[in-house]
Every structure is written in structure tokens, then in C-alpha cells.
Amino acid sequence: MEEVYAALLLHKAGKEINEGNVKKVLEATGVSVEETKVKALIASLDGVDIEAAIKEAAATPVAAAPSEGAVEGGEKKEEKKPEEEKKSTEEAAAGLGQLFG
DSSP: OHHHHHHHHHHHHTOOOOHHHHHHHHHHTTOOOOHHHHHHHHHHHTTOOHHHHHHHHHHSOOOOOOOTTOEETTEEOOOOOHHHHHHHHHHHHHHHHHHHO
């Protein structure tokens, strides 16, 4: 997780996010550097617009899950199948799992 914070700090400072800079930030804070995590982070950020990702994350509303018998406009809402929810959660976490192995 520290690697991600280092990358965000570099982004905020307007510095290039690369292995060397991330390592310098981590070393300056006294955190032990794990080469594989740093390399995985840099690889995963390749081609990512960090500013757009931050804005998207900040703009995404977090809503409470509706109760099972929730009704909208007099009609019962379509229920998601547990398999679909599990699959989408697994897909979303797949990239993060590789970073923090």
C-alpha cells in the first residue's frame, strides 16, 4: 500500500512516477522497499491517467444496497445473481491482488 501512496505523492508533486522515484520516496520515509511490488505498481500504472482515475473515484457515489424486497415505482427491482456479483468483485480485485501478492 505504501507504494501506491508514494506514487500518489509523486503525482501530486508533478514528478515522474518511475521505479527510482518510488524507491526514493519509500526510503525517505523509512519503509522497506519490496522490488516486486514497486515493479508491479509501475507496470500497472502504464498508460493510466491518474488524474482522471482520482476524479472518477471521487465522483462515484457510494449507495447503500437495497433490501431484498425493495420496490421502485411499484415494481420489484431485478435481483442480481450472487454468481454475477462474486465474479465482478473478483475481477475488480484481480489487479490489486497482483500488486500486494
